Amino acid sequence: MKYMLSFLCVAGIVLALCLCGFKSPKQETLLPENYLRIHIRANSDKPIDQEVKYKVKDAVVEALIPILAQCEDKSEAVKVLKKNFSYIEKVANNVLGACGFDYTSHAKFDKEFFPTRVYDNLVLPEGEYDSLILNLGSGSGNNWWCVVYPAFCFLETKNSDNIVYISQIWDIIKNVIR
Numbered sequence: 289m290k291y292m293l294s295f296l297c298v299a300g301i302v303l304a305l306c307l308c309g310f311k312s313p314k315q316e317t318l319l320p321e322n323y324l325r326i327h328i329r330a331n332s333d334k335p336i337d338q339e340v341k342y343k344v345k346d347a348v349v350e351a352l353i354p355i356l357a358q359c360e361d362k363s364e365a366v367k368v369l370k371k372n373f374s375y376i377e378k379v380a381n382n383v384l385g386a387c388g389f390d391y392t393s394h395a396k397f398d399k400e401f402f403p404t405r406v407y408d409n410l411v412l413p414e415g416e417y418d419s420l421i422l423n424l425g426s427g428s429g430n431n432w433w434c435v436v437y438p439a440f441c442f443l444e445t446k447n448s449d450n451i452v453y454i455s456q457i458w459d460i461i462k463n464v465i466r
Contacts, residue, residue, distance in 0.1 A: 320412070320413065320415040320416060320417045322362060323362070323412060323417055323418075323435055323437065323438070324362050324365055324366060324369075324417070324418050324419070324420065324435070324436050324437035325400065325402055325417040325418070325419040325420070325433060325434070325435055325436060326348075326419065326420045326422070326433060326434055326435070326436035327400055327419050327420070327421045327422070327431055327432075327433040328341060328344060328345050328348065328422045328424065328431060328432045328433070329341075329421070329422070329423045329424060329427035329428070329429060329430075329431040330424055330425075330427075330429030330430055330431060331389075331391055331424045331425030331426050331427065331428070331429055332425070332426065332428060332429040333429045333430055334429070337424070337425070337429050338429065338430060340383065340384060340387050340389060340424070341424060341429070341430075341431075341432060342432065343383050343387065344379075344380045344383045344384065344393070344422070344424060345432050347379050347380065347382070347383045348376060348379055348380055348422065351375070351376065351379045352369075352376070352436065352439075353439070355368055355369075355372055355375075356368060356369075356436070356437060356439055359437065362418075362437055365436070365437035366397070366418065366437075369397065369420050369436070370397055373395040373396075376393075376395045376420075376422065377392070377393045377394065377395050377422075380392075380393035380395075380422060380424065381393055384424065389425070391424065391425030391426070392425070393422055393423060393424050393425075394422070394423045394427070395420065395421070395422050396420075396421050396423075397418070397419070397420060397421070398418075398419055398421055399416045399417065399418055399419065400416065400417060400419040400421065401414070401415065401416050401417075402414060402415065402416075402417055402419075402433065407435070412435065419433075420436055
């Protein structure tokens with residue numbers, strides 16, 4: 289009995305040490321210059337403006353998937369986005385109009401400061417990032433932001449027709465972080 293208790297005690301300690309020794313996969317810190325962010329700013333902090341911001345976000349993300357799917361690097365993604373500002377605004381304005389809003393959107397490209405953000409095992413440090421900015425109306429309300437290239441935000445969509453694009457984007461993400 290004495291030996292059984294000793295064995296269980298030692299086994300418990302070994303198990304505890306093993307469990308403590310297991311760490312989550314190492315987080316990889318990414319450099320701001322390799323990424324392109326997206327920033328959608330609501331017209332105001334009123335609940336109705338915040339609600340429509342998310343509807344616009346969903347529509348814009350769906351619209352950008354096929355546009356960005358074939359981009360092989362950040363500079364190509366920047367060119368494609370700039371070329372499609374009017375399309376991005378049209379998508380946003382259609383949502384705003386359908387929801388009864390009389391203000392419109394404005395897309396631009398600029399550098400913006402973002403706080404540190406963790407995506408699974410990837411860490412984007414705080415810093416200035418090149419960004420697609422979409423202001424809804426005055427753009428003075430709380431905002432939604434993510435990464436537009438590589439497209440971390442676009443991996444979950446409602447449209448199953450976009451699965452081929454998602455896998456192409458994921459391949460690009462994997463190549464960038466290697």
